[in-house]
Amino acid sequence: MKTYKFKLYQHKRNKHLHRTINAASNLYNHCIALHKRYYRLNGAHLNKNKLMKHVARLRNRNEYWQLVGSQAVQDIVQRIDRAYQLFFKHHKKGVRPPNFKKRIKYKSFTLKQAGYKFIDCNKVKIGKRIYKFWKSRQIQGKIKTVTIKRNPLGEVFIFVVTDYIEQTESVMTGKKAGFDFGLKTFLTISDSKEIKSPLFLNQSLKQLKLASHQHSTKKKRSNNREKARNHLVRVHEKVVNRRNDWFWKLAQELTDRYDYLFFETLNLKGMQRLWGRKINDLAFAEFLKILEFVAIKKGKTVRYIDQWYPSSKTCSSCGHVLDKLPLDVRYWVCPNNSCHAKHGRDENASKVILKVGASTLGLGDVRHLQDAIAV
Numbered sequence: 001m002k003t004y005k006f007k008l009y010q011h012k013r014n015k016h017l018h019r020t021i022n023a024a025s026n027l028y029n030h031c032i033a034l035h036k037r038y039y040r041l042n043g044a045h046l047n048k049n050k051l052m053k054h055v056a057r058l059r060n061r062n063e064y065w066q067l068v069g070s071q072a073v074q075d076i077v078q079r080i081d082r083a084y085q086l087f088f089k090h091h092k093k094g095v096r097p098p099n100f101k102k103r104i105k106y107k108s109f110t111l112k113q114a115g116y117k118f119i120d121c122n123k124v125k126i127g128k129r130i131y132k133f134w135k136s137r138q139i140q141g142k143i144k145t146v147t148i149k150r151n152p153l154g155e156v157f158i159f160v161v162t163d164y165i166e167q168t169e170s171v172m173t174g175k176k177a178g179f180d181f182g183l184k185t186f187l188t189i190s191d192s193k194e195i196k197s198p199l200f201l202n203q204s205l206k207q208l209k210l211a212s213h214q215h216s217t218k219k220k221r222s223n224n225r226e227k228a229r230n231h232l233v234r235v236h237e238k239v240v241n242r243r244n245d246w247f248w249k250l251a252q253e254l255t256d257r258y259d260y261l262f263f264e265t266l267n268l269k270g271m272q273r274l275w276g277r278k279i280n281d282l283a284f285a286e287f288l289k290i291l292e293f294v295a296i297k298k299g300k301t302v303r304y305i306d307q308w309y310p311s312s313k314t315c316s317s318c319g320h321v322l323d324k325l326p327l328d329v330r331y332w333v334c335p336n337n338s339c340h341a342k343h344g345r346d347e348n349a350s351k352v353i354l355k356v357g358a359s360t361l362g363l364g365d366v367r368h369l370q371d372a373i374a375v
Helices: 012-042 048-061 070-093 205-217 223-257 268-275 277-282 284-298 345-360 367-374
Strands: 002-007 108-111 116-119 123-126 129-132 143-150 156-162 176-181 187-189 260-264 301-305 331-333 342-344
Touching: 012 048, 012 070, 012 108, 012 129, 012 143, 012 156, 048 070, 070 108, 176 345, 187 345, 205 223, 223 284, 260 284, 260 345, 268 277, 284 301, 301 345, 342 345
Parallel strands: 176 260, 260 301
Antiparallel strands: 002 156, 108 143, 116 123, 123 129, 143 156, 176 187, 331 342
């Protein structure tokens, strides 16, 4: 699958797409309400096929909902059903059921087999109207879905998903590495290299505080408040774009250098409760998504070791495991009489992650580490 993103020209006819997204929001919230009421009365989950038939009958009597194409309605019902299935399966892990969304936060609708048609070079027909977009590249493959999405600035984008599989030629180096994520150092690599994060949110903190203050002081529902809101959104957007650009470049660099990349599974939500904004600024989960995507394209391997494996407390030389290792201890000496190896906390953890991860793929032997931990 390949996704193309194009920006629509700013035009007064785009208001029809905004109205359609708003109608989709109204329909989404109505479906959520029906699910909640059905469960309250019957104690069971509402079948998606029954809901589709019910919504189809309602659309015939509601002109506002008719702005949303039948394909988009089908996608809304299916997304809600998938969200509920995920909730039933993983609710013990903290997964929550889908809930109502404010209209201002509802951003898109999706068309599958019908409801759209590409015309000429850079035009698309959605419903009865034709819209122009900046076509930065040719669309390859058979189109599977078309999604219309707006951002907080009111700009409209079109996302085209095709079945095209991009063939990327990459050089296999045979190298493997373990990576330890940290607050001071973004990544510590098992070959003693360190990668520090630019902390883009921290760099723009003064601008964000000023923009947020200006927005809060403007009169509600005034034009000046809307201008201040747009300015605040642009500052946030710049932070996100700079961070994503750095992530993509780093992912390309690491996958060019290594064939096998091993990481430790982290409880990022728990870390976020402890360190808050710093974890959001590092955005480690977002980086891993990008890295996995790039690795698949290049035929490289990304693997994770168990979250509870004591990588920081395990000696990478002999496998001895410490009873305790406080967070403020950055360097330690192995107490094993036959070892006495000196370790930096993060570098040692990355080496242990490499050995444990490599063993899962048959690339190395870490029986001495596993035996030591079992004891």
